[in-house]
Amino acid sequence: EAGVTQSPTHLIKTRGQQATLRCSPISGHTSVYWYQQALGLGLQFLLWYDEGEERNRGNFPPRFSGRQFPNYSSELNVNALELEDSALYLCASSFFRTVMNTEAFFGQGTRLTVV
């Protein structure tokens, strides 16, 4: 069974551009979580999608946005890129609504570099 897949694995953008990151959850999982992992820091919660709706978001500016498609895959969009947006962006999926009793499975991440 395929795990959580993310694309691309690496992305290089210039400041001010937009970046689009993609995530495909494990089959049967309806919740997708996005996390930012800056160098030397822990995972910072970005967004949570479930059943096509944004359920919660972390303390990030509105230029971080996303969506979830009917097949439960998800996109993370980052507009007006800034240098400090350079990080590893991780996607995780889990069953409906709760991570309780079900570990969230993570993808390998997309390394975004803003120059």
Next chain:
Amino acid sequence: GESVGLHLPTLSVQEGDNSIINCAYSNSASDYFIWYKQESGKGPQFIIDIRSNMDKRQGQRVTVLLNKTVKHLSLQIAATQPGDSAVYFCAETSPPIQGAQKLVFGQGTRLTINP
């Protein structure tokens, strides 16, 4: 506020020794905790979890201890092996509020196994 922190950013142990990684959390409502292992270039992998109604849980070579009184969590790895070298994150979640739930991660501890 919500935060999950780690006492030590780095830990070096001799191969074969036991290692203990500590984690403190501040949200007294947290009721589910997970330890993740992240190897270089990979996404976090689930190691072990524990609910707040337990104070100890054992897996294969790993034990998680939970002390709710002082809001402290630890991961014990027995007979460490070179493959245990990684960054270890603790994460916590609390009961959903209006359906919203997310994992809050600590900064991580880098465990290095010396031959």
